[in-house]
Amino acid sequence: MKVYLAGPEVFLPNAREVLDRKIALTRRYGFTPISPGDLEVPATDTKRSKGVAISSINERLMMSSDMIIANLTPFRGVAADVGTAFELGFMCARGCPAYAFSNTSSSHFDRVARSYDGHVYTDAQNRPRGPDGLAVEDFDMVDNLMLDGGIEARGGAIITREVEAAELFLDHQAFEECLNIAATRFLR
Amino acid sequence: MKVYLAGPEVFLPNAREVLDRKIALTRRYGFTPISPGDLEVPATDTKRSKGVAISSINERLMMSSDMIIANLTPFRGVAADVGTAFELGFMCARGCPAYAFSNTSSSHFDRVARSYDGHVYTDAQNRPRGPDGLAVEDFDMVDNLMLDGGIEARGGAIITREVEAAELFLDHQAFEECLNIAATRFLR
Incomplete structure (x- = not known):
């Protein structure tokens, strides 16, 4: 079962390291991790066509996935990253089980x-x-009703934890809890 | 052809009036408007179950739609409303043509x-x-690459206009331009 790992970790200075940790954890719970950045971006002429190429790769990765775990930790403001919200909506429309976590317990x-x-x-x-x-x-x-509602309608869960600021995008406990719940539902 | 009208206008004090204007404009261009809030929300026991019920109604409205026009005007920060981003991803996954507008010309x-x-x-x-x-x-x-990329991949367009602050969620010119482009593509 392939799990798409959505979240703003791609923007971190140590993105590769953090994504690799999430990939390793996903494998440990018995799933096949699908992570943005797993495919090479082809050379492009303009900034915009590069962005479109990355979007196309991520859409293909989602189409090959069976489930999503989205990191909804607030990003640059009060709400989740909009790219992650797009991907959560995308996977919900495909009828895939959807899980999410947020490293803040505030509503x-x-x-x-x-x-x-x-x-x-x-x-x-x-x-x-x-x-x-x-x-x-x-x-x-946890966030806008379309996000929480979409997850609930697909039998998923949103795990929240209060994490200290420095660990906001580095702490994987809530993510791991999603893996554990999904593994209990689908793999055990 | 049914067009889902996504955007943060639902949060405005005069939401009904603004949505009705968008609905009327959509009809004028020859489309059938589908707007969040078009169906009655059933009575629920808890706040959360009310939110889930609204989400479910909006998902059903999207499933009945053939196209989306999303208002990506920045909402409470630097990015689009996450509910709108979810809905854009949802309609992109369904393979529907996607258009968007933003009432700021800043990237x-x-x-x-x-x-x-x-x-x-x-x-x-x-x-x-x-x-x-x-x-x-x-x-x-205009926003995160998943949003711009998803629209471009479905042959859509994002129209931006610089609108004065007081008219940010009230000016319908960019929205109307989306209707015009889509009508030229599908109805003429």
Whole structure:
């Protein structure tokens, strides 16, 4: 069973090392790891065509995978990496089991409220909103409801853990818990 | 031809009005609009089950759609709304034509560099990175390469326009341009 390892680890200075650790852990639980960056990017003329080539490789890797484990740890702001969100949606549409983890235990609501310095009010329909008027989703979820909902609908799970800042993208315990749950479901 | 209208407009204080304008424009170009919030959410016991119910409705609406137009205007930070990114990935996996727009003309690279106050350096592999060591994608793209790449691979387009801040989620010109391009391709 092939597992696509989605997440913003690709942006880390030591990406190769971190991805290799995730790949090794995935094998240890009995799955075949499929990781972005596993195929060589062909030479291209422009920056944009290089980006398109990488996207095409990652889509092919996803098409060859049976399951996804997505790292939804907030990236450059209050929410998950949008590339990872795209990939999670992609694998959900393919009907694949979907798992995710986040190395913070704060909910989507908590993080957005904090980004508004706690200035969240309730409108006439009892819906929480920021000072800019934008609604704040309050569904006891890790991130936007499409992400949590997509995972739940496919029998998956989202594991959260509070990890110290320096280890935010390096701690693999929550990831490993996803592997363990999926292995119990599919391999044991 | 049914078009799923993805975007963070659902969070606006005047969401219904804005969505109704997008629905009317979509009809004017000859498409059938499919918009999140078009179906009634059943009563649920918990916050979380309500979120899951909305996700399920939106997935069903996407499964009934033939195309997506996604609003990738940056939402609460440097990147697109993650729910919209999930939906774009979902429709790309279904092989549907995908279009998008953003009401800012700044590239992903420009926005991330600005979030680092311009402190972007180039590493030994000539890859731009922020002071936190995280790589900054530099592919002349509107957002993360999975989003731009997924749209391009399906023959779509991303339209960008610089819109004044107060109109960021209210200006429909770039959205209308997507409708026009798609109508030329599929309906004329």
